[in-house]
Amino acid sequence: MAKIVPLAEAIGDNVRDGDTVAMEGFTHLIPYAAGHEVIRQGRKDLFLVRMTPDILYDQLIGVGAARGMKFSWGGNPGVGSLHRFRDAVENQWPRPLEIEEHSHAAMANAYEAGAANLPFAMLRGYIGADLPKVNPNIKSVTCPFTSEVLAAVPAIRPDVTIIHAQRADRKGNVLLEGIVGVQKEAVLAAKRSIVTVEEIVDELAPPSPNSVVLPSWAVTAVSHVPGGAFPSYAHGYYPRSNAFYIGWDEIARDRDSFTAWIKENVLDAGPEDFARHAGKTPAKAA
Amino acid sequence: MAKIVPLAEAIGDNVRDGDTVAMEGFTHLIPYAAGHEVIRQGRKDLFLVRMTPDILYDQLIGVGAARGMKFSWGGNPGVGSLHRFRDAVENQWPRPLEIEEHSHAAMANAYEAGAANLPFAMLRGYIGADLPKVNPNIKSVTCPFTSEVLAAVPAIRPDVTIIHAQRADRKGNVLLEGIVGVQKEAVLAAKRSIVTVEEIVDELAPPSPNSVVLPSWAVTAVSHVPGGAFPSYAHGYYPRSNAFYIGWDEIARDRDSFTAWIKENVLDAGPEDFARHAGKTPAKAA
């Protein structure tokens, strides 16, 4: 059964130095508040996993919390580069970053295989592409019926997965809605999981019997952090701050302005500071 | 784009003698009206696929429409045997029935692989079980990373899949809700597909953005057949007739009473006869 605890406690209990950590969210529901708490608690040597490392992972890389990253697209969506990520790969600042690079399809399948307790995932993928030449974790498997050769990648099994969701009930059952990405798979593939939520309610009340729900017994900890996905968004609560994503380009381009931003907005701040983003501009689909 | 046509036309255009046909439904939403239309149109030499062949496949087997069947559990749920299925396997009446038998997990994975356009599915399955000794379509595959050996089965790719759903809109987009079984996978795995529905509405209005929807362009034909899942049920419309399932045991036990039942309720009837079951006893969850 999930424990409902403050965010600092959830991170403190479940994220350890050296862990393989997936903070997932495909544009939507990115767990920014939880990621900032990881930075504040000074976790180090993390191996980060995420399909689309965006600003949050740029921040974790920029403060030197990560020893490596497994990913499939590392950019600022619609804006351009992740400057801290580039600085780490191109100049080893603030430390070298080991990378394991895949395609989206391979990562999505690898999470799926992790959730399904399979050792690997197979896909019709990487045909004619160069990634298999530089990534030894891309191999192949042969169909025992047709002899067709398919790409194979290891299942993703994080030590801990962290996601943000719309709401939980008081037992710790969690509802996700909208662009749900790979979050369910990432939680089920992990040894431990933390979910931050916009609201904790008496009745979960999923709108459909087939809604995306994570039962309490499949989650380790739930924390109430309104606004915790900002500048990403929470469908039904608040919209994405495209302006923040555009503005980040300038902040992250320079090591000093980045470091100053982290001090002011992460190190000297707390999860409660995210609350001002919650519901400030109601989402259309609320 | 799906064509919205009468059931007789949908079956006439899309189900051919000798086809591999999946009429899916896991207790819920079983396409009885469509199956009866297949019998009425005299299709023969069908290779039937279904995880849980129940009364509908007992009927198809009993009239001699099937040359073979791929399945994982062939019984009358909660009641007992399928007598027509047993008669075919034990006594070759009315004709021999080739069987390919799997476990539920293997069938579910095989449909999933078909929908994903993979040639085979793998699973942690069949360990210590005898089915692999009698079914040459159960092989193995070795993980290229861990050397673990997993079971492998061929993907299911039916010529045509037939399902029943709650509703479609006028463009042919389809909504399924409740126990959705393997129907989405079975449709996406097939070359052609037919969906019978309780209602055709102006707006599909799924209750959640993550509802189970089949878009019109992934479906071949949609037919409006209210009550078309009876004696199975349609969540939100009418409940399962457990009494019919219990009563079938007696009807099907004897070749003559079975044949008489088919003549009266299938050959001399039509899809419109199912309408009397629609909404007669409103479902709790309506």
Add this chain to the structure above:
Amino acid sequence: MTDFTPTEMMTIAASRELSNDDVCFVGIGAPSAACNVARLTHAPDITLIYESGTVGTKPDVLPLSIGDGELCDTALFTVSVPEMFRYWLQGGRITTGFLGGAQIDRFANLNTTVVGPYDHPKVRLPGGGGAPEIASNCGRIFITMALSKRGFVEKLPFITSMGHGEGGDHRERLGMKTKGPTRVITDLCILEPDAVSKELTVVSIHHGVTREQIVENCGWPIKFASRVIETPVPSEVELATLRDINARTRKAHQASREAA
């Protein structure tokens, strides 16, 4: 209470093995009754899953099929069948699976496939359904079956799902990390696999049942543990709960028969 049927005793004995922390893969019949009695008595927070995809169901009446509407109506959520078998069962999320069968052997292997040769069966049974993977992927397995010579046999014609195979460390040798069948609950007694040989052994005898009855109703020379207890008789609450849910179930199925 000593006024109970052997089937009631079997169901209640099974229900007692379950706790609030269990996530159960429930089958139709005795397992469904046992799980729901547990939920309505000592284990209100138990999670019941039916292979039709319904998770966290709290049915008011027992389902006739594994996919009755009642299960979905009262579930926390419902997933597709591929997801059920991939993420939840194979994913290792189920603590306890229930199985039964037409036949069982001394190592708790089960047959629900055929009597006679597979290609020319004397009796064609429904087949395994979810059993082969339930047997290997659940944390532990409970089996409920009435004890009879026809059901408890010396040698199975077909192994539908593996229990302890040939006994001993056979499961480990095949790479399985789950416990397999840990209890076989019958209408006369409770069996457990021997710690080393894994042969099913009587550990508890139901009230009013004799060792002779047990020996006579088993198809192999059945062994008794060095310490055998008497199964505590059903409490009033247990029995009332079971009879209530059975009565509600009969009424509901009758109503649906009349409406049909």
Add this chain to the structure above:
Amino acid sequence: MTDFTPTEMMTIAASRELSNDDVCFVGIGAPSAACNVARLTHAPDITLIYESGTVGTKPDVLPLSIGDGELCDTALFTVSVPEMFRYWLQGGRITTGFLGGAQIDRFANLNTTVVGPYDHPKVRLPGGGGAPEIASNCGRIFITMALSKRGFVEKLPFITSMGHGEGGDHRERLGMKTKGPTRVITDLCILEPDAVSKELTVVSIHHGVTREQIVENCGWPIKFASRVIETPVPSEVELATLRDINARTRKAHQASREAA
């Protein structure tokens, strides 16, 4: 209308290639604009899919990211990302995929991964994302990129996604049954792979553009088809539609900037 920018011409030329029967895997930027112009002009029933899982979206403003809320709000339905890549893309349900990149070669292979050696890159680009499998699993691929010597290069340092590989029947030899890149739409002209060699060849030149400009802006000695037409200039409706959606998009993003 002859009062249009090269980027507008590129977007509108791309939009014309799409029809009501298309199921498009849409990328951010020019492809998103092109697909939505098609939807708002000659192809109202076109199906637009974004890799975030949104199917059948009809956004009123163009998304900044592939997963903006607008896409989900206006979608027929939204699936998980694994389902998107497994059932819909790999499942072979997408007729047309859009790609772009930092660099392209004469066989329409693309690089969005690195400039310089992979292990010690001069410039680390975002990477492939969905591109490797979009390139192989969609029925056909359209590429939109501005023509420039930096982008259209003699040799790629890294092949992120394969177009026609080494040319000729390379795709068939690797077992692919899809067409690969069938059109490269630039701000100056439209290229198509030669029927046999698969080398990109100019087939249509935008109004006011000279052959010299095209030659000067390409990193390899670019070939012209034996018959080259002038790309029809944008119609008033096309241009108005594109400018309207761009204006709505600017306004929406500005609003979100002020609210931030």
